[in-house]
Amino acid sequence: MKLVITGATGYIGQRLAALAAASGHEVICATRQPCPARYTWLPYDLRGPAPDFPVGTQALIHLAADTSNTAHRDADDEVRAAQALIERAHQGSAKFIFISSQTAEATAPSVYGRTKWRIEQQVLAAGGAVIRPGQVYGGPERGLFGLLSGMVRRSPFIPILVPAPCVQPIHVDDLAASILAVVERDDMRAEILNLGAVQPIAFGRFLMSIATHRARTTRLPIPVPVVLLRLLRRSLGQSLSTKVGLERMFSLIQLPPMDSERSLQRIGIALRPLAYGMHRSGHGQRRGLLQEAAVVLSYLLKHPPQKSLVRRYARALERAGKRHPVLQSRLLTRWPILLALLDNSGVLLKPDGRELAWRLHVALGIAEASRQGALAFLGDQQPRSLVATVVALGLTALKALVWKLAALACRPFARQLMLERETPRGA
C-alpha cells in the first residue's frame, strides 16, 4: 500500500516507517525535515497548508503533533491542520488514522489532552480510526520515554508519587505493529482503539523498570507526595509550570485508566512483557539466554562466571539457532547448584532433557576454555600430598553422592526448574 505518515521522523513515526517499509508498503514521509533516502519525502509543516498527496495514496497516518513545552497558543492551528489533512484524505478516498493520546478528554487538565480530543471528534466524524496509546517505551530513547530514561540515568533517586499514578505501557514496536494492522484492515472505521498494558502499573514501577532493565543500575526510590507538587504548581503559576514539564506530570497524575483489552483483542496483538521490552534488544530472548548462561556457568565453575563467558554462551546458542532459554527459574538464578538436580541421566537422557544436555555440553566447553575455567578444571598446579588428594577425592565423591540422592528424592519436582517461567514468552 501507499502510506503517507506525518511525523514520520519522530519517536513512533520512525519505527512505524521502518516496519511499514519492511512489510512491503511504500512509505511517504510528510515531515518538516527531509526523511531517510529509502522513503519518499513530502515536505509538510503542521503550521502550513496540507500537502497534495501522491496519486494512489491509500492511507494517511497522522502522528505529527506539537509536543513542545511552550504554552499551547496554537491549539486551534493544530486542530485546523488536522482538519485539512482529513479533507485531503477524504478527497483521495484514503483511510485516516490518527494517533491520539490516553490523555485525550473533553475536560482534560492539559491543553494537549483537550486538543487531542477535539481532533479525535473530527476524525471519527469523517470515519477515521483513532488510536490512543498508553505510556510508549522501548527502542531508541526518544520522546517522553527518552526524557524519562535520561532522568533515570542522571538522577540517583526515583520519585515515587504518593498516591501512585498508574500507566499502561506499550512498546513502541508493538504500537507500530498495531497501527500497521489497523492500516491493513478494512473493518476499523470511526472507532477508538485503546492500546496499552491491560493491567495498569504504578508510574514509579515503570521508572524502576527503566533503571533495572534499561539503564542497568540501582536507583533509590524516594516517595514524593502529590500534595507537594500541587503546592509547587501553585507557586510557579501556569506558564512556568508548563515550561518545566510539571503540567505534563499532572496530566499523568490525573490519568484515568483505559480499557485496552478489547482493542488489543480486536487488533489481535499480544504485548511483550515490560522487562523484555525495556531490554535494548527489544525482546527477552537474549536476556533469557544470558540468565541461563549465568546459571549453567556458575553451576559448572562454582563461581559467578566472567561476563565474557556469559555472552559467549548466548552467542554460541544464537549461532546454533537457539533463541529461547530452557532454564528460567528464580530458584536456579539464586542457587545455581540446584542444577545438580537436573544434571543426571534420569533427566538428561529423556526426550525433554536432551536440549538441556546439549546446552550443558556447550557450557562445559565454554567454561573450560577460559582462565577461570583453567583454575576450576586444572586447579592451581601446586603439588599436593597423596593423602590430601585422597581426602579431596573422597569429599567430592561424598558431595556427588548426596546430590545424587537429592536428585532422586526430588525427581518429581526437579523438572519444574526447567519448565517454570518467570513471565510468559514475549511476542
Next chain:
Amino acid sequence: MAPEFDVIIVGSGPAGTSAAYPLVKAGLKVLMVDAQADTGSAALPSRPFLDARANDEHQWKWLIGENFHALNQLDAVSPKLKTPTHAHVFEGFSASNHIETDDFIGIGSLATGGLSNAWGCGVAALGANEFAGLPIDYSQMQASYETVARRIGISGRIVDDLSSYFGLDEWSQPPLPLDTLHQRLLDQYTRRHAAFHEHGFRLGRSRVAVLSQSMDERKPCDLSGNCLWGCHNQALYSASQELQKLKQYPGFQHVQDFLVEDLLEQEGSWAIIDRRSARRLRATRLLLAAGTLASTRLALKALNHRDPIPLLSSPTAAFLLWLPKMLGTPRTSTFGLGQLSFALQLSSSTTAFGSTFSTTGLPMSEFVSRIPLSKRYSIELLRNLLSACVVGNIFLPGQLSNNTAVLRADGSLHIHGQVHPELPGLMKAAEAKLRRFYWTLGALLMPMSFTVGRPGADIHYAGTLPMRSMPKIGQTDRLGEIAGLGGVHIVDGACLPSLTEKSHTLTLMANADRIARSLATTIGNQKA
C-alpha cells in the same frame, strides 16, 4: 596432442607427496592437485599449553574456535576432529567426494597435506613376514621405508622390547623425554619385562614422526604440550611441509582447489576433470592418492564397477589408566602424542597395538561427559584425579573388520560398517589382559572407561583395491595399476593388500615411494 604432464598425482597427503619425490627427481613433469579451497588461518596457542591455559585471555579462540567449531562437533570420535586448528582438514570431504556411510565413520581431507595435518604421528615398518605371499619385493620396500623415514623425521630410537616390532631405529632420532607417569610405568615394566614378554605383552617407547632434533626448517619438540592445538615448531610431521621442497624441482607443479570428479581416457593419455570448473588436465599416467575413500570412488567410477568390495579398517578402543601412587603430582608440560606403546598378543594369529598419552594437553570436557556424576562434581573429581591418569588406545588388525564399499548408481560411494563376529570376544580379552598387565605396572584400568570405537573410528582405511600378482577387476597389480584402467595407479591406502594392527601411514608412504621409483624408471625408459 601430447599431454601437458608425465604424471598427475591426485592428492597432496603422505602418499601423494611420497610418490612425487622419485618422479620429480627423475626429471619428470609432475602435477599435483588437491581440493583445498582456502587456507583459513586458525589461531594457534602462542605459548606452552599450561601457561596459555592459565594466562591467555583469548584461549577460547584456539580451544573452541571463534565460530564455536568444537561445540558443533560434540559427537566427534576424537578430540582431533574438534580442534579449530584442524577444522579445514576435515571440512567438506564426504560431501564433496559423495561418500555416504552407515554404521561407519568416514573421514578424509580436501586440504593440502591431507589427513597428515591432524596425524597422531604413529609410525611402524612392517616385517618381511608381513609381506609374505604378496607380489612385493621386500628389499625394495625396505629401501623405501628408509627413504621415507629419513625424509619425514622420526624419533624414538632406543633399544627396548619394541625395537624390532617397529623396525625403524636405524633411521630415527633419539626419543623425547617421558613424563613422570610414563616414566613410572616404564620403570615398573623394565624390572620384570621378561615375565611380561612370556605372557605376550611388550612395552616400549612410541616411535613417532615428531622431531627430537631439528631438521631443515623444522625445530625439535619443546614439550609445550600443544600437539593437539598446533605445534609452532612444526616438530610434528605433516605432508604439507613437503610442498615447499617439492616446488624446488623444475618439473613440479601444484594446483589447489581442484576437486577431481572424473578420470577420462583420451588418445592413450588420461585427463582429470575438476568438479566445479570442469577444467581438464592431462597426463600420461595418473596416480590416485586422494585418500583411501576418495581414491576408491574415483577408481570404481572410472571402472563402472558396482559390486561391493571389502574395506579394511582397524577396530579400535580407548581407555583410561589411573596410577594411584601418582595422586597429587602437578601437571607438567609434556609431549602430547604417544609416549609409550605396547604390543599385546591376543591369540596365535592376532596381535593388538596401542599407545598411551598424557592427559595434560587434552580438553577435560572430553572426560567430564563420560563420568556418571553430575558435571559439577565430575570437574572437581577430575581436577584431582586426571593428573595421575594417562589415556590409551588400542588397534586390532584390519582383517577383523567386515566393512563393504559399493558404488551407487548416482556415483556416490556407500560404505557399510561391520565387524568380524570374533571381534567382540577379542576386545573383551584385550580389556581383561590390559587390566591385568597394567595393574602389575601399578595402574588401574578405570572401570567403564574401555570404549570400543565404531567401525572406521580408527581412520586407518585400506585394501579396497588390493595389489595382487594376477589382479582381477577391482584389484591392482604390484605397482598399484588398476586392472582395466591401464595407466592409472593407486598409491595410497586403497591398494595396500593387508592392514595390520600397526599404524599404517608409514607403510603407505613407503609403498607410494616404491611404486613411484619403479614408474620413474619405466617412464624414463619409454621417453628415451
